[in-house]
């Protein structure tokens with residue numbers, strides 16, 4: 028063996044980094060090996076267009092990280108290593124084809140005035156939902172952050188029943204089971220209000236008619252109203268750079284350009300890893316793999332048949348395409364200059380359009396009118412671009428990883444090598460419709476297809492930005508498989524972490540931190 032550690036971690040996503048930092052802090056000798064030239068996985072920032080224009084390659088909204096248990100415990104240490112955030116008071120809005128817009132800002136009176144202008148009854152509902160948010164957040168937030176283990180669930184249920192009695196607890200369970208469409212159409216009369224919030228479900232794979240998805244539009248709306256949004260100062264990679272420095276300051280090692288080819292094991296117990304360059308690294312206490320389930324199986328070879336089959340069967344959501352734009356100035360939104368002040372503009376005009384796009388992508392079709400999430404980070408953080416200039420972060424949701432056809436019947440390409448350019452043009456046409464003249468302001472663009480996403484980070488299978496569908500059958504105690512939601516595998520001392528493990532995707536570091544605390548106990 029070339030080297031030896033207490034724990035060896037595979038991949039430098041924010042989950043493994045959080046896990047490594049906690050274990051290093053508990054005195055474990057820690058070595059982390061990342062295939063890419065830079066750490067961070069889906070959280071990285073770079074000058075992908077022109078010098079001085081810093082683009083978040085994938086994740087931009089760091090609300091989940093800033094609100095996480097990991098950040099609560101390590102914020103002081105990360106700040107010492109340069110982690111800094113930019114708070115956003117105007118988090119999101121939607122523009123509509125009729126030239127109107129709706130948005131949520133941390134000024135409740137301002138938000139209510141806009142909603143009231145659409146429908147007074149919806150403003151009352153918004154107020155009511157906000158008033159009850161602290162109690163509901165405690166219940167839902169509590170469930171989303173505990174291990175999916177019998178004791179933890181029983182303890183959670185006991186607290187729920189004591190506080191809400193049987194009826195109240197069942198109401199919360201029903202609330203969590205509903206589709207976005209049911210929650211939104213029962214709560215709001217304005218179709219624009221429904222679309223404004225429904226767009227958030229599509230950030231995961233909760234299209235309007237997917238059971239269990241209703242809480243995401245709700246949570247995102249309430250969090251935005253009460254807390255706004257958090258961006259990384261200078262880029263989302265602020266959290267990654269700080270975590271790497273903190274690990275190194277505690278004696279740990281983070282090595283990039285180090286692809287892991289195999290997980291070594293004998294007699295049912297993991298003992299280390301083999302890198303693609305042939306080096307073998309020993310792990311005395313644990314090997315932690317921050318990879319996709321099928322990749323885990325490729326690295327171990329066959330282990331235990333039920334576990335191996337579950338890893339093989341693990342399912343992915345449709346893909347994403349990213350368009351990074353260096354801009355001369357921000358888009359001139361037809362709906363009004365006020366939209367330039369929001370961090371996210373959703374171009375997702377109705378629940379029916381959102382449902383159609385998801386269904387098309389699921390069926391392998393390039394959507395005729397994909398949903399756009401237009402991020403305007405430089406509106407709050409000018410340090411990301413040269414003076415007076417801007418970057419746009421455009422997410423195209425959702426697109427198929429493998430193309431069977433085009434829902435609009437115009438693009439004949441069946442591979443992403445050929446389809447990327449026309450699909451990017453379709454997205455830019457949509458942007459141009461809502462903000463005429465935007466094309467003329469583009470100084471440079473960088474398009475990342477679903478397959479580019481996967482090529483740079485193999486965890487994003489088919490461009491699935493959440494590393495596996497979050498539908499109920501693959502969430503909670505079933506993520507990634509029954510009996511393994513705590514990251515345990517069929518091999519002793521081998522653990523899986525990252526977005527494929529409960530509590531799943533996003534920048535909340537939940538899977539990594541839950542695992543680290545379990546191991547360090």
Ligand SMILES: Cc1cc2nc3c(=O)[nH]c(=O)nc-3n(C[C@H](O)[C@H](O)[C@H](O)COP(=O)(O)OP(=O)(O)OC[C@H]3O[C@@H](n4cnc5c(N)ncnc54)[C@H](O)[C@@H]3O)c2cc1C
Pocket residue numbers: 037038039040041042043060061062063066067068069070084085086087088089090091092285286287288317318322347349480483484485486487491492493494524525526527531532533534535
């Ligand atoms: C386009 C996009 C936009 C997103 N936007 C947001 C957002 O705004 N807010 C939010 O909260 N979430 C967002 N997400 C989701 C979120 O970024 C991810 O769920 C999260 O970052 C995943 O973290 P992770 O720790 O699981 O690992 P990942 O970030 O997936 O990193 C895994 C790492 O492991 C490495 N690796 C894999 N195999 C090997 C190997 N064999 N050897 C060595 N290294 C290996 C990879 O190279 C990669 O660096 C977005 C995701 C994408 C793709």
